[in-house]
Amino acid sequence: MTVGWLRPWWVVGGALALAAALIGVFALRGAGSACAAGRATSGKATFYTDVGGNCSFPTPPADGLWVALAPAEYDSGAACGGYLDVKGPDGSVRVKVVDQCPPCETGHIDLSREAFERIADPVLGIVPVSYTTVASPKTPAMxxxxxxxxxxxxxxxxxxxxxxxxxxxxxxxxxxxxxxxxxxxxxxxxxxxxxxxxxxxxxxxxxxxxxxxxxxxxxxxxxxxTPGVRLGGAGGVPEKKKIPAKPTPSPTPSARPTPSASAVVGSGSPEAVALPAAGGDAGLGSRCD
Known part of the structure; x- marks a missing residue:
């Protein structure tokens, strides 16, 4: 297993001095958990080239797009397998959580080089970003x-x-x-x-x-x-919520009612409705219970 703190997460060109300067400029703004529901986290991003990961996945994502999180956000492995949408100076990228970055503070994410190149020039070494947890992205079979x-x-x-x-x-x-x-x-x-x-x-x-x-x-x-089951995207079964049916309204009285007629009011009973799965690209926040 690769130990995250051994990787060269700062080393890009000659950027130690540049990184130190940028840290002061790009101070964290409202850094928090990557699982914050419906709220983007503002912070900073670096990159590394190790292909291991504390999440133990045997191979890195085929697209080369992954991220390591600070210990608090890694949360003892609870974040493994989730996805983040990351926005940087030059664009955005979706990355999979595969690793922990022990020296990182909360709000500091460590991207793969391929992912970093989607949002900024690697020569910079460290850039300000915002990132949000993706809700139910489409994935291959589990x-x-x-x-x-x-x-x-x-x-x-x-x-x-x-x-x-x-x-x-x-x-x-x-x-x-x-x-x-x-x-x-x-x-x-x-x-x-x-x-x-x-x-x-x-x-x-x-x-x-x-x-x-x-x-x-x-x-x-x-x-x-690979048993052929899916959980992300269109797969899996969402929680069921009971939505009461609307009661049948009472009939409108006739202008000349028949004395012997009786009005029967229908009553609706609640029914369980399976809510549709959240779209892979639609939601960007996730409920992290």
Missing amino acids: TFRIKEGASQYWFAVLVDNTGNALKKVEAKGPGGSYRAAHREDYNYWLIDSGIGSGPFSIRVTDVRGRSVTATGITMSPGRTQ
Whole structure:
């Protein structure tokens, strides 16, 4: 696993002196959590070229667009797999959270070089930015990776391509019931006592309440499995909200009512309506419970 603080996150040309000067100019304005709902975070961005990441994803995003967050925003792995829209001096870019930047302060994001080039000239080394959490972006099918060393006595799984950051992972073996896993800061979800030798059903819930279940996950440590389920974009099932039906209005009395006629007033009953999934490119804030 790559240790984030070893990467050359400041080194761009001869920019140590330039970076020091720019830090004073580009002081953080309202820096906060990357998960702040509906609110852009103002801060600064640098870049690095390491391809590892504390989120443990086995490969970097194919498009080369990723970001490392300060410890408070990384939140012990809770931000892993989410996306940010970043706006800089020369443009904007969408990046995936794959790593932590230990020396970064809140509001300081560390981009891949490819991502930095979308928003500014790399010669600058450090630039002011604003960034917002993306709500339910479209992603490829989800993947599941059982960790090396896992067994029927120790369960550990890495879930990728979730779009939104994850809130909860539950798993069960044949004939068992779902048990909640806990997330480590390296982004694997663990059940320390194990849940048998599989195959497993794994139920995943993201921070927006969307849930999906993958079945047939085998005890194959180190192998990436793609069961064909999706959580981001059009996939997953959003939380259901009950919206009461409008009651049927009472009939308008006739000008010459029949004495024996009785008016029957209809009553509507609430019905559960599955709200449509949030569009991948529409929302920029996310509810991070």
